[in-house]
Amino acid sequence: MDTVTGVAAYDEMYAAQTPRPEQAELHRVLARLSAEELHDRARLRDAYLDRNGITFTLGERERPLPMDLIPRIITAQEWQVIEAGVIQRIEALEMFLSDVYGPGEVLAEGVVPRSLVTTSTHFHRQAWGMQPSNGVRIHISGIDLIRDEQGGFRVLEDNLRNPSGVSYVLQNRRTLAHVLPEVFAGHVVRPVAEYPERLERALRKAAPVSNPVIVVLTPGVHNSAHYEHAFLARNMGVELVEGRDLYCRDDRVWMRTTLGPRQVDVIYRRIDDDYLDPLQLRPDSVLGVPGVLNAARAGNVTIANAVGNGVADDKAIYPYVPALIRHYLGAEPILPNVDTYDLADEDQRVYVFERIESMVVKPSDASGGYGLLMGPSATQEQIDQTRAAVLAHPRGWIAQPVVTFSTCPTVVDGGRVDARHVDLRPFAVNDGDEIYVLPGGLTRVALPEGSLVVNSSQGGGSKDTWVLDTAGAVQRPAPRERRRASVEPDLPARHEAPRTHDERLQQQERQQQQGPPC
């Protein structure tokens, strides 16, 4: 598929017109499904998602997150690289955060310019010196990856604050098995269902006490990701709370319940730093809990993810992450970055401005694809506006050459199948002893032809993502002995309404049908 850059995107399904070996089985099944059949299944899928309320709120409208019917396949070998690379990155970023909110050696040594850290909008001095109880700051992360033109995985951005979308990973699997079960045949797919359990364990281990009360803090039902907040709370069996359900007293956090106040030990918060504590951060926040930061500082509650993580996923810090990996771990990055230009640097800025048509220009502190300029498809007016914005505040912007993401076959209008660009967000949970990477993650797909913007807030869709267990690389627990034969019930044939009852009815029926002679 030709694209704006002139370089063909990596096609995950075909190599030289033939399906790649790992895709062959899927290809065979898909080839048997007609466009009408796919279209039918798409209707079933929408009905299923709507009925189950699996939705994403965009603007004022609540809609099902568009889920494509064709799964995306990642081989066991590819997954090993991704998993190792994500773990390595989280390890380095954890050390970076603990450094900048502590001794600051990394800044003193000049690995990262001090000014970049101190000017980051997500660097919160209020979090300085706070020690998380098990040392973890990045409990949950989503590292966005893409496959470049050669098929290699690269990191596009880090999400260390409130990455969302994991509920869709779990629901996509269930939905696909529900509406298109035949595609699973012939594949051993690594399951994703244990995520809530892993998350719960990580939150428990992050707690200051041994048998903690855990809550999920949501901004409320009007938040676009509210479905996910409720999903996670329900599946972990913990309370979903809003800011007004919590209050602080004596540097402790309490939850208002019908049985009186109950102390909270871990807050998995899904609200942004700025809104978390009006006493310390944004004073006009009505979503947060006044005093919660002091309670955390006193060690009486754990906030996950930690306050101030945004400094590490700032897009202006991103170019330095490979250097951080070398600095802290003494190893080469397993997953490379995408080339990135720092627009605060005058030479780089001039270079970018000269070829802005082939660049993506992004605000360094935003997420969700907001404010992004896609050079090749931008109008002159948009380019001028962005140029002016960059000049007014160069620290706030970065630029990257347009990378053509890989493509996957995707069902488009009327059941037709066509290649669309995809990225991948693997989710990682750090419990302090182990970083667990959910096998697969969220594949986001840019639905308009040729588009490279996959954010769900910009009309992107998603795909069920399969990590194959072909190599038998993963030890699954062996089936257990069935339990105690002595008490295993010997189930008899079923109780039924007595046959005589039926026979009598039938005989009656026959006689009634004859009726009286007329």
Add this chain to the structure above:
Amino acid sequence: MLSRIAESFFWIGRYLERAHATARMVAEHHQLIVEEAPADEAAACALLLDALSLPDDEAGASADLVSIVLGSADRSSTVAGVIAAARANALAVRDVLAVEVFEALNAAHLSVVRGRGLARVDSPGVALHRVVERLLVVHGVIAWAMPRDEAYHFLVLGRSLERIDMTARLLAVQHDAVWPESGSVATLRSAAAHSAYLRRAAPDGDGVREFLVLDPDFPRSMRRSAVEAEEAVRSIMALGAGGGTELLREVGMLRSALEFAVNPTPDDVDRLAEQARIAAMTASDIADAAFFRQSGTIVWSH
């Protein structure tokens, strides 16, 4: 009330519960087989068929499994067969049955037995969901429109005894033996108990079994079903029906065995579950003798 009518209501209660629980079980089982293909698919199918006392020699794959369990009107213990039987009983008591209840049951029967829903076994999840949904409407209309008279109490008695039986069959599947990681969740989902359970503990086999046998609040736990059965028998007796004493003793003893189990070990839970299953069967026979056929069948001979 006529014994014949009481018997029909009792069986409407049983069959509706059996259809509903069976449809849920197969939907979950099918989904699990698709998502986490077991090494031996036919064996995984046979587990469910055995638990449902259905012949297990025809199911080679998950799609066969669904069509066998959905079944047809003339095959007993299949979803379609059971719904047809419920409807046959409803027809026989149509004069005393609230119009709304008959309509809802009839609609379920039409959609399941005659409807195209069943033909769509290539999307079995969708077909099964439709069945479950129609049956929920029937339950809803019963709760909403039926007077709490004798007929209602017989229906509840049948339903709660069947619940105990179906929960025993669900536990007999032992999902966690085949799927150590996700089996317990599947057991819970089959009983619509997942959300209710998660607030207590992380799902593990023993905890889930104890929940489904001994939980005081969950509507499909054996203990809760025994409480309902006992209440139904007491209500029937309060309305003047004679001959319920033996039945009351049977369900009352079951209820107290489940209610007062002290620190049960996993083995105790298994024993109590089996005891409950047998007691439910016995209670059904006692009800039959006490209320539906108390004079014995007269056989005419030439």
